[in-house]
Amino acid sequence: MKLDNYRIIEGQHLKLSELSTEATDKTSKEEAAVRKAALQLQLFNLQERLFAEDQQSLLVVLQTRDAGGKDGTIKHVFTGLNPQGVRVTGFKEPTELEQRHDFLWRVHAHTPETGMISIFNRSYYEDVLVTRVHGEIGKKDTEQRFEQIRAFEKALESRGTRIIKFYLNISSDEQKKRFQDRLDNPEKHWKFSQNDLNERKFWKEYTLAYEEAITATSTATAPWYVIPADQKWFRNDLVLQILLKTLEEMNPQFPVVDFDPKSIVID
DSSP: OOOOGEEEEETTTOGGHHHHHHSSSSHHHHHHHHHHHHHHHHHHHHHHHHHHHHHHHEEEEEEEEETTHHHHHHHHSTTTGGGGGGGEEOOOOOOOHHHOOTTTTHHHHTTTOOOOEEEESSSGGGGGGGHHHHTTOOOOHHHHHHHHHHHHHHEEEEEEEEEEEEEEEEEHHHHHHHHHHHOOOOGGGGOOHHHHHHHHHHHHHHHHHHHHHHHHHHOOSSSEEOOOOOOOHHHHHHHHHHHHHHHHHHHOOOOOOOSOOOOOOOO
């Protein structure tokens, strides 16, 4: 599987209508299931080295439409990692206090410290998506926020934080199917929100907002990957492989100790 096929190159103008929301590789569901355990073991080993090295960190940003699969991706991809080294933060509507500050104020405290993996379930990108779609900010303010985001991510990168951003790309039909499943299954009623249906009416507007945001902020050091996400198993397999590739590139190492283990005798 050519993982770079899903990466948005810096300067590339994204058109979501040109990208598939369905599995695009010859990989079968059965093949993905077979290799999942091995890939997760490799991910665990790299996380352990990252935690022990305590010099680098990884920030994973997950963005999608409602019912796009953020929670499922976190559940299935990060299963088996050491909870001490992983933090998940969800960003909902800003509080009154947060609205009194710049839009990145509430985010910085949740970025990963050295040795850690942080996962943003939605993120600061909501402030150039929802706000844009609903007319809370105009084009000038949006462009200024894009610039601020690029600077923010560059600052994190300069301090040893690798950033990888995923847009989970689902179709309108698949979103409708998932909404209906939430209505039909009593155990999923809690997931349903009337507001999700209201936001669905802005499908085209969100498409444009995502295209502009991803085009403006996918860089060499903080790339966006657009993941076909109609099939959950394919989404999980692809995200897992990209995460593994990213951590391999970071190449964390166990620290060298300042003593000779063979010289120590335990009575």
